[in-house]
Amino acid sequence: MTDKEDELDSDQARKLILFKSKKEIKVKELPKYAFEKFDQEDKIKLITKSKSSGAGYSYSIQLQNESSAPISEVKIKVIYSDFLSITGFYPPTTKLPKSPNNKGKSITRIKFDEINERSSKRIDLRFTPLLLGNEGEIRTMVTYVNNKDYVRVLDSKPVIIKLGKININPKIVPSSYIQKFSQKPDIKKGIISFGVGVEDSIDSDFYFNLLNQILLKNHLQLIAKDPNKKILWFFGTDLESREDVLIIGQIVSAKVEIIGTSPSHNVLISFLTLLSNEFKEHLVIREIVKTPNQIYNMKCKYCGMVLPNFPEKGEEIECRKCSNIQVVW
Known part of the structure; x- marks a missing residue:
């Protein structure tokens, strides 16, 4: 003193x-x-949680200040394998600048000027896999300045993400079994929804027929088909896990949607990733789009809810769940 x-x-x-x-x-x-x-040692805690969610993974970061003094210059660095993509985040005010890939890793940085005493900050991220046959991780590092003007570092345990290739066999079931299967208590569900950003409108029959071809190509059994409503129901079994999977393909409100249902979340995520990638590849091959970047994710980037329709270019659209307004393309 x-x-x-x-x-x-x-x-x-x-x-x-x-x-x-x-x-x-x-x-x-x-x-x-x-x-x-006030002593802050062991009172600043980094808590990360992850789980399979829908067609991808949710990852939450919570930084808790349990001390009686604030911390400042808080810098959060999220490091993840480059076969994953951040497709959503919350709260909406979060800014997520992305650094260039480095040795198969991507980095996103989040900053806070201060975290007050006895308070916390939480960020929720949603990751969608881009490719199969990969193994990687998600981890978080935090630096901050404590009340004695020392820089401290916190590091999370890595979350391992492993997506193997999938092999499906067709399985014949009666159409009446579809609803029963979907309502099983241990069932997992996920959806891929996207819009195709081209100036000239494409007949929905084209997308419907292309979706039908891709699902048949991947050894799924056609159970039912409604050409008027543009809905397809397919069924199959994963040869490795022996878990069944129900795939519904539909064209609705100018969106292409693939909905998956299975007791195994790993099977579900892997298969939805595979089908989504193949559909996008066919659009490029057939020169409907020049690049996959013209195919837009139709989930709300804040809460993950599927947006009601694919809007015109530059048009704002409101999420029905969280009411946040966004521009898709």
């Missing part, structure tokens, strides 16, 4: 209690605590 601080403390102590008489005692309030007096 400096000489100046000693003088201040001494002066405050003298003024704290003034003895005027035995009957009269005047007390002044103590000044508010100084933050540097």
Whole structure:
């Protein structure tokens, strides 16, 4: 403590209690605590959680300040394998600048000026796999400046993501079994929804027939088909896990959608990734689009809900779940 601080403390102590008489005692309030007096070691905690969710993975980052003083210059670095893509985040005010790939890794950085005492910050991310046959990880590093002006570092345990290739055999079931299978208590569901951003409109029959061809090509059994409503129902079994999978393909509100249902989330994610990639490849091969970048994800980038329709270029669209407004393309 400096000489100046000693003088201040001494002066405050003298003024704290003034003895005027035995009957009269005047007390002044103590000044508010100084933050540097509080120990923050082991009171700043990084908590990360991940789980399979829909057609991908959800990953939450929570930084908890359980101390009685704030921390500042908070920098969060999310490192993940480049076969994964961040397709959603929450809260909506989060800015996610992405750094160039480095040795098969992508990095996204998030900054906060300060996290107050006894409070926390949470970021939710959604990852969608881009390719199969890969193994990688997601991990988080945090740096911050504590109340004694020291830089501290926190590091999470890596979350391992492994997506093997999938092999499906067709399985014949009655159409009445579709609803029963979808309502099983342990069933997992996921959806891929996208819009094709081209200036000239494409007949929905083209997308419907292409979807039918791709599902047949991947050894699924056609169970039912409704050309008027543009819906297809297919069924199959994964040869490795022996788990069944129901795939529904549909063209609705100018969107192409592939909906998967299976007891195995790994089978579900792998198969939806495979079908989505093949559909996009066929659009490029047939010169409907010049690049896959012209095919747009139709899930809300904040809450993950499927948006109601594929809008015109530059048109704003509102999510029915979280009410956030966004521009798709």
